[in-house]
Amino acid sequence: MKEITQERKQFIDDNFYEGIDENELNKSKFELLTSPYELQYLAEKHNWDNGIKILQWISESNICSEATALQLFWLSQPKDYQSYKLTETIKGEYVGDKNDIFQLIKTILNNFENGFYKKTDIHFDPTIHMEAEPQVPDIMKEATNGEETYIYLEKSDVDSWFGEILENKIKRCDTTMELYNIASFVKNNFNDKAELILKHPLCDKGIALMLFWRLKTHTPLWYSADTILNQIIKKIQNCEYPEIVAYNPKLDTEIKMKEPKPKWTIPEFMIRPI
Structure with a gap:
């Protein structure tokens, strides 16, 4: 050239x-x-x-x-x-x-x-x-066992947390249910916050699975998403997450499990x- x-x-x-x-x-x-x-x-x-x-x-x-x-x-x-x-x-x-x-x-x-x-x-x-697009393993489509989840945080409150405030809220979670509540609402800079949640010692299989499907549904254009998705798959396949809260991807209205035509x-x- x-x-x-x-x-x-x-x-x-x-x-x-x-x-x-x-x-x-x-x-x-x-x-x-x-x-x-x-x-x-x-x-x-x-x-x-x-x-x-x-x-x-x-x-x-x-x-x-x-x-x-x-x-x-x-x-x-x-x-x-x-x-x-x-x-x-x-x-x-x-x-x-x-x-x-x-x-x-x-x-x-x-x-x-x-x-x-x-x-x-x-x-x-x-x-x-x-x-070729990697196929999602069947294990990623199965519901997790554990405590039935419930939402007690207000969406408007979580939506108002940005930057260090949100990061500190995530880091200071002292129960898996609290971490699940925050993870349920986080959308801004989702891939960055997902990484922080996934690294939390209280992150379980249900939270990891929920983040997998929401990242896959909402952030396909972010170059780092594929890396995070593959890491979640590997850890779930290796049984690295405990099952603490229940999550069923087939019941999650926030995600799309089938690729659109x-x-x-x-x-x-x-x-x-x-």
Whole structure:
């Protein structure tokens, strides 16, 4: 692949640096980029936690290479959006930047179909992104034995706990039932809080199983979720959690145990290496 000069790298680093607010992004500066290689460099250095705006600009640029666009498509985790129609706007309480990512996916799909992107010597192989989804073991679908759960905390109270306050509430739990109550309501930064709850010495199989299904249902777009899910599976298979409270995933209205049927398919030309 053709190298870009250190001067051009410095220009990109100075104007699209780590942590820059999306409102500070300058489209006229972006339009000074003149080659597919500069866009590839920018795409690879961009931190997705800083937003999608610059990636959308790249996907709309007539100098963007096929490989760069394809890379952005697969990094967008398109499989997580196949439960939505391509004409749909994602709605819900915790949407975040899902619609921006979905728009990026739709832009790239449309532009590929229309032969918009440049053919270059930049390469990308999507194979690693197409590994088969791991099957959920049957043990993760079984109810746990233990004390019947009951909720005594107020949802509004738990929802008002943030940062250190919530962390301290979790750490100071002195019964499994109290930990279960908090775990039942935690939604903001769910993957971070799930890790904290799972590490608590009073976390049992029922809580771990509930967190597994809620993480799987509500946080498929967070890259750390798969790691946590696999850790829970392994510990439950190894009988590392005691059974203290009862939990039946089939009765939990907050989760989805069946994968939804895809509402659109990834075209054949998007799964071939470039």
